[in-house]
Amino acid sequence: MNNKSIIETQYYTFAEPPGEVPLKCGQKLGPITQAYETYGELNADKSNAILVFHALTGDAHAAGYHKGADKPGWWDNMIGSGKAFDTDKYFVICANVLGSCKGTTGPASIDPKTKKPYALTYPMVTIEDMTLVQKYLIDHLGIEKLLCCVGGSMGGLLALKWTIMFPDAAHSAILIATNYRHTAQQIALHEVARQAIISDPHWNNGNYYGGALPATGLSLSRMIAHITYMSEESMEKKFGRKLQDKETVGYDFKTDFEVESYLKYRGSSFVDRFDANSYLYLSKALDYFDLCEGRKLSDVLSPIEAKFLIITFSSDWLYPSYQSRELVRALKTNDVDVSYLEIESNYGHDAFLVETESQARLISSYLKRVWKERVI
Amino acid sequence: MKKRLDYDVIMDLIKPNSRVLDLGCGDGELLALLKDKKDCHGTGIEIDEKAIYECMDKEVTVLQGDIDSSLQDYSDKRFDYVILNESVQQILNPETVIMESLRVGKRVIVGIPNFCHTSSRIQVALFGKVPITKWLPYKWYNTPNLRFLSLKDFRQFCQDKGITIEKERFLRTTGEISLWPNLLAHHGVFLLKKE
Known part of the structure; x- marks a missing residue:
């Protein structure tokens, strides 16, 4: 992938009735279209795939340029040839989350039953549902186990959820500026x-x-x-x-x-x-998201098989470091291989997208290691 | 890179395929050696952000944190070895940390500088000054060391606490020694056990 590589968003439609996806709220949703982009090449044994989960208002366009666009994808400084997520080695996937408006079925999409936008008839989707539908996409791409799933902010919640819902479907997870349940603030x-x-x-x-x-x-x-x-x-x-x-x-x-x-x-x-x-x-x-739901954090995390890298930023008061540290402690208790660093930064929660140099160093080293340690 | 004699000694004390926790792991050099040469599965605890990048570059597992508060999450005898190399003298509650290390580790390796080496004694006795040596180069106002102990003091501590010293090794610049360590050795490395 060179500096100005042109990327096209792709679409995967599934869950046509009567095969709708059951959601956590009790309702069903289908058909579902999922917008996604991929960067790099999937290798022969499909072992080099990395799934990137975007933040609240992000989209599937994580890297490269859309035709005619002068701005690249939202994480272009991290994904590409020779970058932290090196597309010469890894196959990187990013999909727009369920409920969003960037190509994946959301409240602004047309409900095939009424031929009108869903608006508030759209079911209340959860972080769990968003994670689940991305599993359909990864299955569709024929990938059994991700080398890594990664996300910052809301994306981090999805990455964490992935390792619990599908323990054998990722070798590792990288969580950035995130937590495990939304707090009152x-x-x-x-x-x-x-x-x-x-x-x-x-x-x-x-x-x-x-x-x-x-x-x-x-x-x-x-x-x-x-x-x-x-x-x-x-x-x-x-x-x-x-x-x-x-x-x-x-x-x-x-x-x-x-x-x-x-x-x-x-x-x-x-x-x-x-x-x-x-x-x-x-x-x-996001507000409904509480990994524990009354249970002990270490119990909830017990299915996890993946290794973790967890990164926070010192001045982030929206997702403060102590929340990630609680997660780190529970992972330690559970004997999960976890690395953790709070990066000294003045940029607040924005640091996730700003402090690229330090994150690139951590992530590229970490991926090299995970790549070596993966068991096929 | 300068060859670290203390690393050689520690490597020698650790059996292959062990689970190791290195408290105050610095740049991760020892953990990387243990991983490469002894197939050990290691975790490091380190406070310094810069050092953590170096650990990550060496592809070892590292957690940012204080040594003093890093052990409570681990279950009993989780690790085959807990290493406290050149860190005991810099922690706030060495007694608690050593006892906690003996709880989470089947064995604990402690490496300490000997503050009562002959050259230090001469400076105190003859010149009436707090010693500054090649191995302890700090002045009173900028030293990271909070605790000052000799090899003899450490042995006494182990005896008082019912800790078994299974092995002890002593180092000078030129290599290992066994004679009069409290006078002649700059460093001591102890292999500890407590049932």
């Missing part, structure tokens, strides 16, 4: 974001397709999210009290500060690329 922040969408009159109980979008609400929810992705220090460094295109403050409610302008820009550009209902569904799936 994480739920609270999501609820504010959801209320921003729901209270937008254009949301109209989820039925806005073909009409005016709940742009104000969605934009506001994204502004909140961006605050949680940065640290106080990184915000201070990036914006400080700098004013936006003016010399003095205006003594009014128009944009004064750069940080205000940045958040507004982030919010409004999000409206162009993401579906409000998908945001509601995915954030709810």
Whole structure:
């Protein structure tokens, strides 16, 4: 894969009725289309596959360029020839999660029964369901065991879940800036974001397709999210009290500060690329996520056979290191081979996508080792 | 890279195919040697971020953490060997850590610098100054060492705690010695056991 390799998104449709996929909420869903991309070549014995799980608003386009695009995929600095996920050696797969709006069946997709968008008739999907449908895709590609499954933030939850639901389907897992259950603070922040969408009159109980979008609400929810992705220090460094295109403050409610302008820009550009209902569904799936559900963490982790590399960032207050350390401790108790590092960084939760040099070093070394130690 | 005599001695004490926990594993060199030469399955505990990248480059399992709080998650006799090489003098609660190591490890290997080597004694006795040697090059205000002990002190500790010293090896720059270690050895390596 060279620097400007052109990548095309592929689609896999399955679970046609009556073979719908049973979901955790009790409902069934089908047919399901899953958007995915692959990078590199699958080797003859299909032992070099790495499954990458994206974060909340990510997509299947992890690396390379779409035809005519000037921006590469979201993890292009990590996936490619000679990069951490070296596509000269490994076959990398990334699929859009269930419930999203980037090619995989979600609330904005057309329900074949009604010929209309699902909107709120879309079933409540969970992290477990998202993981399950990606297993269908990996089976479809003929891969029995992944060399590694990897994810940051929400993607980390899927990678962790994969190793529990399908213990013999991955040699290793890399979890970055993630945890094992959503905490009250994480739920609270999501609820504010959801209320921003729901209270937008254009949301109209989820039925806005073909009409005016709940742009104000969605934009506001994204502004909140961006605050949680940065640290106080990184915000201070990036914006400080700098004013936006003016010399003095205006003594009014128009944009004064750069940080205000940045958040507004982030919010409004999000409206162009993401579906409000998908945001509601995915954030709810994250909030429902609790690996333990009343059980002891080490008991829940007991099926695990994979090796782990767990990475956190010192200034990440959205997914703080202590949560991953609890996971590390339970894995230690269970005699799981686990490596752990908290990378010193000022970038907050964003560090997952920013601190590429340190992560690339850890991941490329780790994959080399896993590759040697895999048992075919 | 400089040859580490203490690594040779430790390697010699460890049986092949063992499960090893290295507390304060540094750059992971010893764990990598044990993996390559003795087919050991090792885990390292290390606090320093830079050292952890080096461990990862050497393809060994490493966990970032304090030695003092790293042992509680392991079950009894999980490891064949727990190594505390050049780290006992730098930890907050050496007594607890050594006892905990003996709980999670069937055997514990402790490597310590001898603060009562002859050259140190001369500096204290003749010049009235806290010793600075090639092996202990720090000044009082920048030393990472929190504990100062001699080989004799360590033996006494083991006796008081009912710890069996199965083997002991002593090192000078030139190699191993056996005569008058508390005067002549810079380092001691002890193989410990407690039922």
